[in-house]
Amino acid sequence: MKRHLTxxxxxxxxxxxxxxxxxxxxxxxxxMALTMSLNLAMEEAVVNVxxxxxxxxxxxxxxxxxxxxxxTLTFVLSDSGTPFDPTQANxxxxxxxxxxxxxxxLGIFLVRQIMDQVEYHYRDGKNILTLSKNISSVNP
Amino acid sequence: xxxxxxxxxxxxxxxxxxxxxxxxAPQAEKDIQPLLASNGKNIVLDCNALEYISSSGLRLFLTVxxxxxxxxxxxxxxxxxxxxRNVFSMTGFTNxxxxx
Numbered sequence: 001m002k003r004h005l006t007x008x009x010x011x012x013x014x015x016x017x018x019x020x021x022x023x024x025x026x027x028x029x030x031x032m033a034l035t036m037s038l039n040l041a042m043e044e045a046v047v048n049v050x051x052x053x054x055x056x057x058x059x060x061x062x063x064x065x066x067x068x069x070x071x072t073l074t075f076v077l078s079d080s081g082t083p084f085d086p087t088q089a090n091x092x093x094x095x096x097x098x099x100x101x102x103x104x105x106l107g108i109f110l111v112r113q114i115m116d117q118v119e120y121h122y123r124d125g126k127n128i129l130t131l132s133k134n135i136s137s138v139n140p
Numbered sequence: 141x142x143x144x145x146x147x148x149x150x151x152x153x154x155x156x157x158x159x160x161x162x163x164x165a166p167q168a169e170k171d172i173q174p175l176l177a178s179n180g181k182n183i184v185l186d187c188n189a190l191e192y193i194s195s196s197g198l199r200l201f202l203t204v205x206x207x208x209x210x211x212x213x214x215x216x217x218x219x220x221x222x223x224x225r226n227v228f229s230m231t232g233f234t235n236x237x238x239x240x
Contacts, residue, residue, distance in 0.1 A: 094232030
């Protein structure tokens, strides 16, 4: 199974991503709970690119390739924006009280919590983020 | 995504319906402004019809909580489905809120 989607850096296109993930998950017989988790991880990863890769006011693309092979679902996100390695972000401190919790910083953390592997490369002027999830246990 | 606030028994009950994703968050942020302007009243976030939440939605929930706490109010969450409960658990939000 291979599928592709291209979105602009416009958060109003997030529902198109959700529809894409739902289709991919259905094709791989992934249950609803994991489908929602994959939706969440992908929304966070893609929105991060939409919000930060390109200078404000400029239009840019984010390409999403999905592939299911041998029990592993892999998404590859690529964009031509500013080099940024999200795997280097610090984990938030989950033990803080509400007063001390920062408002942001949860997106990339959720990606890392949900996916089994997250790898970043910068190649040929592109940020390439590879996210994979082993789903063989739920999809024998 | 629809966000409706009703005053019930002296509490501000907020009903979230649909998907609170990044695309829906800017409008939801406008819709919850009355909660931020309220004067220490208890707030209930009713999630019975909330299907999905991402970090943009969590950010709104935390903003409401910080605002209420600073005025001595409480924020209660009710009716979360298992998927959303799982997101709260992963992010440590379960420890921040009170649940009904």
